[in-house]
């Protein structure tokens with residue numbers, strides 16, 4: 001069922017290369033989900049003058065990004081992920097609040113990202129502030145955006161200082177064939193799993209429709225943050241947790257690969273992930289957010305959805 005509700009129009013806002021088109025005045029309710037009509041006009045080029053996620057274009061970041069994917073594709077194996085899940089599942093690395101964690105990302109620059117070379121705290125706030133403008137009433141979505149990349153602390157010394165190939169970049173399932181839509185797919189041929197017959201068919205060790213929850217994904221900030229949020233009893237809705245866990249799974253949400261593993265709940269949650277993705281990707285900009293100015297709002301959301309101290 002689709003219900004149309006009148007909504008006040010928002011003004012046109014232009015910030016650097018981010019343009020928010022005038023919001024349409026209709027809010028579409030589909031199966032209980034309020035989905036504003038496509039109001040966000042994404043910029044066409046990134047801060048380096050290229051299209052977003054252009055992995056082959058010659059740019060100042062291209063070489064480093066490709067080398068990143070070479071290492072990631074060789075080293076992420078089924079056994080490696082199992083070990084990581086066990087180690088980080090202990091949540092014995094630190095105790096701290098969510099905002100404190102955001103501040104730790106002040107220093108970290110993501111080597112896998114062709115579109116942004118700013119510290120990660122800026123990316124968190126840029127995506128949260130952009131989605132907040134278009135979805136003012138979905139506060140869970142603002143908080144989801146704020147925390148979706150917090151798992152990148154895995155690269156910091158007190159969290160094991162994992163190499164970036166074990167922290168960032170797009171994610172993909174292990175235990176089945178690597179789909180060709182993965183960026184720089186060619187480097188998988190040097191992954192030990194590539195030669196393992198049990199992992200080389202379309203379904204591999206899984207069955208169709210088994211649900212993404214049963215799939216072993218490459219290890220990184222997504223699965224780690226999902227683990228942390230869940231084990232600490234967050235009250236974020238299931239769509240928020242799904243966004244956190246699969247936002248780097250571009251082969252699925254952008255290319256439509258691996259969709260045969262989804263179950264009904266995944267299909268519902270994927271709708272929100274696709275919305276979120278626009279803000280995650282296209283909000284990347286050289287125009288920085290004033291951290292102190294927006295802090296009180298986000299601290300209030302953290303209090304609503306998380307305990308004061310979180311185990312990491």
Ligand SMILES: O[C@H]1[C@H](O)[C@@H](O)[C@H](O)[C@@H](O)[C@@H]1O
Pocket residue numbers: 110112113114149168169170171247248249250
């Ligand atoms: O380079 C990006 C990284 O910055 C993101 O945090 C991750 O979610 C993406 O999937 C990845 O490709």
Ligand SMILES: [Fe+2]
Pocket residue numbers: 148149221247248
């Ligand atoms: Fe991410």
Ligand SMILES: [Fe+2]
Pocket residue numbers: 123127148149280
């Ligand atoms: Fe992100």
